[in-house]
Amino acid sequence: MLVQEIMTVPARFARPQDSAASAAEQMKSLGIGVLPVVEAEGIVGILTDRDLVLTLAGENQQLERLPVAAVMTAGAVCCRTCDSIETAAALMGDHQVRRLPVLDGDGNLAGLLSVTDIAVHASERLAGEALGEIAEYR
Template identity: 40%
Template sequence: MKVSEIMSPHPLTVSPDQTLGEAAELMQRIDAGFLPVGEDDRLVGMLTDRDIAIRGVGAGKGPGAKVREVMTDDVCYCFEDEEIEAAARNMGAQQIRRVPVIDRDKRLVGVLSLGDIAVRQAAETAGDALEGIAQPSDLHG
């Protein structure tokens, strides 16, 4: 089964020039802790509620700070035509619970989460990914 068959399509994005306050309000409205960051029709980063809390508020930045100041720009992603098992293995290895999905033109087309895998794919695949995600690591200090 391909990633495109179970991903959440058409994700909302924020711009690197939007404020942390705007991003946080959007996260609250859609009940999400993750937003892809897009610029000129390209994926340029990811923003999590943890980024806002740790790199933003924890570093003394207020709600007027720009998303680009705290976003993660080293983006892990998968392709829409990739097999789910391969994407899940990579998520486990990178210890991430959700990943942006891009097409072969590198345009954002969706988001794949551990929940998507658990609900729509074999529980074993989600369990394998979660096992990797749950391992102690210094990657996400």
């Protein structure tokens, strides 16, 4: 089974210049915890609900004044639409992430793959193994 068969589409995303508040509102309204951050050249980072919370807890700033670029985690571990689910699960475990942006053949954002997608649509066993590695203390 390939990633493209079970990934979530369309992938929601933010741009580095967007306000962190608008990204947070998008995440809240969609009930999601992560947004890939995209520029013309591709994915430049990941914004998680954890990034937003830690920014608010660590600094006395309002999200309206902060661009996504100031809050996001730079870089992103990604998989491809043509990767196998096993390959994607191994990436999740190796990098201890629960979600992967999925890139098409041109390197553009095509979707998002979560451990839940793997459990529901492919293999609970494989998802459990990935979660075990994700939660492992390193």
